[in-house]
Amino acid sequence: MTIRVMLVDDQELLRTGFRMVLQSQGDIEISAEAGDGAQALEVLRTAEVDVILMDVRMPRMDGVQATRQICLEPDGTPRPDAPKVLILTTFDLDEYAFAALKAGASGFLLKDVPPTELVAAIRSVHGGDAVVAPTTTRRMIDRFAEVLPLTQTPTGPPALEPLTEREREVFLLVAQGLSNGEIAGGLRLSEATVKTHVGRILAKLGLRDRVQAVVLAYEAGLIRAGGS
Structure with missing residues (x-):
């Protein structure tokens, strides 16, 4: 089965790099691209996409807002037919990536991810696994949690x-x-x-x-x- 991937990043050079890596795989195709979250939502109206590589910081609409609209219904419940979203982050700077997880993203990818890990991540998420390495996602959440307050009173x-x-x-x-x-x-x-x-x-x-x-x-x- 071919995995249809959408690239969402305001840096064309990064999209080109990801495209070159992914198009070399027999089971992955780039079905759509967008330069920001707003354009991604427009493109998704007609494009068929399984997995989205989503940058966080972009003009017009950032990756958090776009992920929320893609993955969640207006009442906050998950959209069962939504494509999976993998957040592209620089790790040290993108504190808002944690908010993207809350918005429905399935995990993180570093922008300098090795090609083999990028491909493995896409295949894993498409196959139903939320994260390629659970400990990696937890470690990143720990890092972001240090600078992000709780958004609500703990419910225990x-x-x-x-x-x-x-x-x-x-x-x-x-x-x-x-x-x-x-x-x-x-x-x-x-x-x-x-x-x-x-x-x-x-x-x-x-x-x-x-x-x-x-x-x-x-x-x-x-x-x-x-x-x-």
């Missing part, structure tokens, strides 16, 4: 009321950046069982993917920057 354990005791246990491990394999080993479960638990957790909490689980856990006061 009540945020997990829909979950069973086992699901809560799995949820907290997902929020700490553990992979399904690591969770399975720690809880002495099969990876298939963990995958089933994760699917049920996301459905019960109305979350799009594992990244959103990390965001919820942080905002609920269940995890903190630099620790669990």
